[in-house]
Amino acid sequence: PEEQFAPDPEKKTLVVLGTGWGSVALLKKLDTANYNVVVISPRNYFLFTPLLPSCTTGNIEHRSIMEPVRQILRHKKAAVKFYEAEATKIDTARKVIKIHDNSDVKGNINETEVPYDMLVIGVGAENATFGIPGVRENSCFLKEIRDAQAIRTKIMDCVETAAFKDQEQSEVDRLLHMVVVGGGPTGVEFAGELRDFFDEDIQKLIPDIAHRFKVTLIEALPNVLPMFSKQLIDYTESTFKEEHIEIKTKTMVKKVTDKTVEAEVTGPDGKKSTITIPYGLLVWATGNAVRPLIKDLMAQIPAQKESRRGLAVNEYLVVQGAKDIWAVGDCAVAGYAPTAQVASQEGAFLARLFNNMAKTEALEEKVRDLSASLNLKPGNTAEAAKEIEDTEKQLRRIKDIKPFHYSHQGSLAYIGSEKAVADVAWLNGNVASGGKLTYLFWRSAYLSMCFSTRNRVLVALDWVKAKVYGRDVSRE
Ligand code: FAD
Ligand code: NAD
Numbered sequence: 001p002e003e004q005f006a007p008d009p010e011k012k013t014l015v016v017l018g019t020g021w022g023s024v025a026l027l028k029k030l031d032t033a034n035y036n037v038v039v040i041s042p043r044n045y046f047l048f049t050p051l052l053p054s055c056t057t058g059n060i061e062h063r064s065i066m067e068p069v070r071q072i073l074r075h076k077k078a079a080v081k082f083y084e085a086e087a088t089k090i091d092t093a094r095k096v097i098k099i100h101d102n103s104d105v106k107g108n109i110n111e112t113e114v115p116y117d118m119l120v121i122g123v124g125a126e127n128a129t130f131g132i133p134g135v136r137e138n139s140c141f142l143k144e145i146r147d148a149q150a151i152r153t154k155i156m157d158c159v160e161t162a163a164f165k166d167q168e169q170s171e172v173d174r175l176l177h178m179v180v181v182g183g184g185p186t187g188v189e190f191a192g193e194l195r196d197f198f199d200e201d202i203q204k205l206i207p208d209i210a211h212r213f214k215v216t217l218i219e220a221l222p223n224v225l226p227m228f229s230k231q232l233i234d235y236t237e238s239t240f241k242e243e244h245i246e247i248k249t250k251t252m253v254k255k256v257t258d259k260t261v262e263a264e265v266t267g268p269d270g271k272k273s274t275i276t277i278p279y280g281l282l283v284w285a286t287g288n289a290v291r292p293l294i295k296d297l298m299a300q301i302p303a304q305k306e307s308r309r310g311l312a313v314n315e316y317l318v319v320q321g322a323k324d325i326w327a328v329g330d331c332a333v334a335g336y337a338p339t340a341q342v343a344s345q346e347g348a349f350l351a352r353l354f355n356n357m358a359k360t361e362a363l364e365e366k367v368r369d370l371s372a373s374l375n376l377k378p379g380n381t382a383e384a385a386k387e388i389e390d391t392e393k394q395l396r397r398i399k400d401i402k403p404f405h406y407s408h409q410g411s412l413a414y415i416g417s418e419k420a421v422a423d424v425a426w427l428n429g430n431v432a433s434g435g436k437l438t439y440l441f442w443r444s445a446y447l448s449m450c451f452s453t454r455n456r457v458l459v460a461l462d463w464v465k466a467k468v469y470g471r472d473v474s475r476e
Contacts (some may be wrong), residue, residue, distance in 0.1 A: 003085050007036035012117035012460045014354065015097060017044050017087050019069045021340040022329030023122035024451075025347025026354075033078040034358035038114060040099055042086040046454065047145060049340055050446050053189040053414070055148035057155070057197035058471040062145050064458035067451040083114070087123070090297045092322055093327045096120075118324045121297075123310065123336065125288035125330040132472035134256030139281035139284040142186055149476070151283060155194070156475035159202060162209050176213045179261055181253050183219030184226075184283035185413045188236060190283055191217045192416025195243045199417070215245045216277065218263060220252040225421070227337065227411055228432075232421040235434040236413075243416050252447065253273075256282065270374060288338050294331050297322075309333050315403030317346055326350055336406050356398050363395045412442050 007013055014035035016023050024046045025444040027039065048065040055062045061445055073080045085099040088111075095117070101110040127143055129135040140151045155178070161167070162175040178194055180187045203210040217224065217240070223233050224247060237377055246436075248265070255262040261277045280445065290298075290310050296306040303321025304312055311327040312320045313334050328350060329343030336342040367388055374384045410424030420442035421434040433441075443463075450456045 004378075011036050013038060013115060014118045014120070015040065015116040016120045016122065017041065017097070018122035018124060018329075019046050020329060021046075021049070021343035022124075022332075022347040023120065024069075024072065025116050025344035026120060026122070026262055026328065027072065027076070027080070029102055029348050029355075030076075031078040031355045031358065032080050034355065035080075035118070037076075037080040038116075039069065039073070039080060039082045040085055040097065040114065041069070041082075041088055042084065042102055043144075044082070044084045046072065046451055048414075048450055049143075049457065050449070051195050052142065052145075052148050056142065056147070056151040056190060057193050058152060058473070059193060059196070059466045060459055060462045062148055064455060064462050065450070066145065067455060071452075077436060082223060085141075087293055090119070090121075090293065091202075092297070092300055092325070095324070118354075119326070121294070121319070121325065121327040121331055122329050122343070122347065123291055123293060123331050125310070125475030126291050127284065128287045128289040129284070130286070132253060132255065135284055136256075138256050138258050139282040142283055142285055151190075151281070151476055154281050155197070156473055159206060159209075159473075160475065162212070162280070163206055172209060172212050174259065176209065177277070177279050178213075178215050178281045178282045178283070179277060179279040180215065180217045181261070182287065183217055183221070183224030183247070183249070184285060184287060185411075186285040187217055187219070187283070188224055189414050190245070190285065191215050191240070191245050192414055193247055195416045197471060199243075201473060204470070205473060216248060217245060218248045218251050218253060218261070218277075220250070223248050224249070225413065226414070228421060229423055229430075231432050232423060232434050236415050236421055239415050239417070239419055239434075245292045245416070267378075280373040290328055291331065307333055308442070316401075317350060317404055323367055330372070334404065334406075341409060345406055346404060353401060356401055359398050360395060363391055363398065367391050367395070407446075412445060413441070414442055 012035055015038045016026060017040050033072045045068050051060055051065045054060040055065065061070040062323055069082055073082060083099060085101050086118040087097050088100045089098040096113045096115045098113055127141045141156060142151065143212060143456065147206045158175045162172045180191050200214045202213065225233050225236055237247060247440055250266040251263045252422060253261055253263045259278055261279055261282060263277065265273050265275055267273065294311060298307060299309060301321040310331050310333045315321055315325050315331045317328060317332065317334065319327050328346040330338040370384055370388045370391065374381065410422060412422045414420045418439045419435055420439040422438045422441060424431050447456055447459060450459055
């Protein structure tokens with residue numbers, strides 16, 4: 001209906017999909033007065049993913065790392081429309097997006113279309129399972145808030161079930177065996193958080209079974225954290241040894257059942273064998289896969305035929321082969337790793353690009369008006385000609401936008417027992433460090449990067465609370 005959204009007919013409609021790192025970085029810097037801005041996402045908040053592993057054990061409460069998108073949009077110069085919905089289809093021919101309200105509460109209308117003049121896609125990625133049987137049915141992922149909540153509940157369920165009267169010893173061992181698949185930073189950080197939880201809290205509260213607790217990290221490649229330097233990989237592996245986290249490298253999971261994981265191990269002689277590992281909790285962290293919405297869009301564009309990992313974009317983040325569509329973050333393939341750092345720099349770049357495009361259009365209009373007035377009133381020729389020349393100079397400067405360039409600030413990961421690893425760009429070089437001091441750096445870096453002061457205060461209070469009173473082990 002008209003009163004719900006009356007776009008200014010003078011302005012173009014800019015639709016932004018998603019409220020993650022890429023889209024929110026764009027919205028933060030975008031001058032919303034230049035466009036009719038519409039944001040569509042099934043999540044009405046921004047999530048600070050770097051601290052998500054800490055939510056799985058209650059070291060941080062989940063709401064401390066969420067920022068409502070309406071709170072973010074409230075401060076914009078011109079009003080922005082937000083629809084809590086999932087985009088289900090991008091129709092490039094008609095320039096419309098089909099949206100669907102997939103929340104529990106639905107009105108009479110839960111599907112509709114939103115037209116766009118310009119579209120930014122920042123829908124991120126989904127969890128990769130590589131079609132391995134049993135993964136979706138039996139394991140927990142670690143990508144969204146609800147995943148962290150489900151893991152937190154399941155850890156305590158395993159613990160309480162292991163402590164059940166007359167529980168068989170072999171079943172206690174299975175229930176207290178927490179298996180993590182994927183030795184990327186998500187898997188490593190989660191394994192570290194889990195060990196801390198048991199050592200610092202469960203040990204005190206349920207000492208009779210705590211010594212049976214075990215964490216195993218399974219990785220298909222020869223080592224964990226492939227994006228870090230060799231020195232930090234070795235440091236992480238030796239720290240995990242001290243923390244009694246077993247790392248099984250060159251081990252590829254092939255099948256998952258409700259109580260076991262089957263994996264193929266490549267031995268030092270290159271021979272392959274199969275092992276079966278019983279587990280209580282299984283966390284699956286094997287990276288990203290392309291969302292169905294993006295696959296469908298790629299199938300509509302012949303230029304995307306060769307692209308496998310997401311929407312191929314050019315150096316201005318324009319989706320190759322499409323008109324008026326840009327993509328940022330994990331759903332875009334721009335030649336960088338799928339990280340928050342990349343996504344947020346891409347979002348900020350697009351904001352600058354769109355702000356400039358609007359300024360360019362305004363200046364072009366000014367030049368047209370000045371030229372017309374020159375023809376109408378030939379009297380002030382010199383003055384008007386000078387103004388046209390100045391405006392054109394300004395135009396040339398604004399139009400000269402450099403392509404997107406990613407500036408890598410470094411990689412950071414928490415590895416448990418108050419230790420972290422960091423590969424940080426420093427004075428044209430790289431500094432690799434690991435240990436307790438790096439952990440303090442990790443904490444202060446992430447605290448300063450939190451979205452708002454409110455988030456920062458909540459996270460700091462959670463850390464103090466967990467230290468003083470211990471993590472809350474109530475099972476919700
Ligand atoms: P996301 O942040 O995932 O946002 C996608 C948005 O799109 C969400 O709002 C989602 O609800 C929405 N959406 C999904 N489907 C649709 C649809 N159909 N229609 C409309 N909207 C849709 N990176 C780092 O650089 N440093 C770190 O320390 C770090 N830690 C991480 C820890 C964890 C546990 C995880 C999972 C990731 C971490 N990352 C980190 C990676 C980082 O979170 C991602 O690279 C980043 O979130 C990508 O940003 P994005 O905007 O592309 O997608
Ligand atoms: P990832 O892609 O970095 O790692 C997944 C790992 O799973 C790979 O090492 C892969 O070899 C392994 N794997 C895949 N299939 C397997 C199987 N069947 N059996 C055993 N192992 C298997 O995934 P991630 O850790 O979720 O990270 C995703 C992205 O987010 C990355 O770009 C990462 O840099 C970023 N991230 C960064 C941080 C940080 O900087 N602290 C934290 C989390 C995520």
